[in-house]
Amino acid sequence: MIQPLVYKFGGASIKDAKAIQRIAQLLKSRWVNNLVIVVSAAGKTTDRLEELISLSFENKEFSRPLLELMEYHLDLCKGLFEEDHSIYARVENHFAQLHRALENTAIKDNQGFFYDQIIGYGELISTRIIQEYLCLIGCSCLWQDARELISTDSHTKMAKVDWALTMQHCRKALIPKLETFPVVTQGFIGKDLQGNTTTLGREGSDFTAAILGVSLGASSVTIWKDVAGILNGDPDLFPDAVKFEYLDFEEAAEMTYYGASVIHPKTIKPLSKHGISLYVQSFLDPDKPGTVIGSFGQAPRIPITIIKNNLILIELRIRDLSMLGGFHFDYIYDVADDIHAEIQLTQAAAAHLNIVINTVSLTDEQIVKAFRDIFHVKVNRGLKLITVKNPTTVELDHYRRMEADLILEQRSLDLVQWLFKV
Template sequence: MEVYKFGGASVANAVSVKNVAQIIKNSSPTHLLIVVSAMGKITDKLEALVKAYIYGDADAHELLDQVKSFHLAVMHDLFEDPKHPVYNDVANSFVEIEWLLEEEPNDAPDYIYDQIVSIGEIVSTKILTAWLNTSGCPATWVDARNYIRTDNTYKEAKVDWELTEKEIQTKLAPLLEKTIAVTQGFIGSTSENFTTTLGRDGSDYSAALFSAGLNANALTIWKDVPGVLNADPKWFTETEHIPELSYHDAIELTYYGANVIHPKTIKPLQNRNIPLQVRSFIHPDGPGTKITGVKTPLPVPSFIFKVNQVLISIFPKDFSFIIEENLSDIFSIFHKHKVKVNTMLNSAISFSVSVDNDDVKIKALLSNLSELYKVKYNTGLELVTIRYYNQGTIDRVTEQKDILLEVKSRHTCQIVMRNRSGE
């Protein structure tokens, strides 16, 4: 039993869909579950549609037409017969969005988000399943919402693991004894059968949940890179391929923002000691990267960059110490506004954090914090995290930079910085 996960880039157009089908045909697993994301940048387009519907800042129907036209073009390139059942199947999926758009927006934007954005995964998996069957690789489409059971925290649903495992083992595992199955990443459902999503880029996490529930031999995530690299090529002209990685280092790297793997992916696999392989769908015969329980540290320093950061410094208004009670209040406020802290530093009379800049969330957060504390902040910053750092690596990334905050632990260094004035 193996699980393959293909992201949006791997099914971005008809040529990509055919490539994925070829990878699947060439694969060796007897029993295979395929977890697929929405095609290309469709999730971005559907998010824009949600915003247009709720706030009226664009034509939601026009955006829906663009999404439908994109998928129609892909299907025309794949299926010569205009009466192929996939056309009706996909059209019926979009009807769910059309019904929503006929109603006035309610006061539950996260619920609306999940009902609309989830359709991207539904449609992509229907198209891939149809192409697999057309090209001589029998496959069955299955609905992830029948197995991934969650609470009703829309847009960031929490998985009911006990129920999810039961559904996967009793209903999905027997099916996979008979057929290859194609299902969706990113989505689940509540006990009332309302659609939920697991957080942006949550398809990797879905694949890990399915792998753990099936006790799979391995999970393979197919990417547009040759495996895990020690830095993002858009930041470094020279990068190094990492052939093997420990669960521990993978968790650290994803937590700090490495975007090759979703942060929640590793734990379900580690719990069951299931290897994770990161391989290239562009060069499927390449070695990739294997992530296991190996104890050896990373062979090279690894760099993770996050841009558009806000450094927020919080001070008591009466110049008293920042103590545990203050920190509890501060973290409650961050949790309330759903703002994730990327790094932090505490001193006697201040507490500083670096966070991603989200105009709506940060504005509300700063307003709330200012009710109780004195607050200062800087925008337009960069955060670099170096795993297994040394002074040479720090000097390399901070050249021509002003350092606003630096935090070091035994193996990890985090630096918040900006371009030096006048540069």
């Protein structure tokens, strides 16, 4: 069989009926059997589901916002299907299940588990709508439950992928289907060995596309976004940002690590390992080339600015006055791993160490407890990290003017990072 192709569409690309019609035309003009279409929840559905989950935890009334979310999906369908189409009953049925799940007090005690059983409904519903609509316009395709493909551990809210099992499932369950029909499946969700739904972390659908791309030995993965490609800064913040035509895997991975939110940070590594090119293209202008991420070697040295908010600075001072050594670094990375915190920056001095992490769901108490055996711990919240790769005097002068709020600066030859109080 010809190598599969993976396309991924995020929430913005399917936020209303017009947007769905646009991506359906994009797909129709590129229609081939061996296409895997990974889709996220429509618009801001996942945010709405998080709000419903919080209401349910607090034993507050959630019927009204749930109804509004259902109305949003039914309205979306009205712009695409005739009144008597079976999709309406299907969507209503999903919402009835969702209502029951939100009421299920038996699983509410385990908050992470409860979250995972509910948050993926957005994807389950959106993929039904997209698959039915594609069939309606003559693009016959199959709906595939991603949980039958992506196998994970049971870690809630950010499960780890079991690559060997996932590859097995993809070969067995997906490849035979792709011989005859393209497949529409969900981003973001998987299943653990007990058969429970798991999730890959917020905005994890890009990662799903990479997992399926690797597991199927795809020829390429294309992520369709509302931007022209990867730019050297977020266009919402830097209107003059320029697009990269080519970007090396390493450079792209670094950008996502420092916080460029255009691609989920876990997406690049597996694709790079298997030499599968990643295309980032605009669903608003699909015929225009976007950015190709691959093995190109050194990228042009233009400044790249990445801004990341809501970070936590943890100041660690060694308790027994010994000097900082390899043991301390091993220790903090192990602890960070245990508490599922990602370290964004470290700065070391003789007997103390500053680390910046991005896990805001941890309380100060949890953070202090995690490190206190070895360190005195101080936690500072709500910080902004600005990272500039290949800085010129323009960026250096600009950010130096914000000195009053500067908490920490770190510089190397081709990278400057500033941590600011917001």
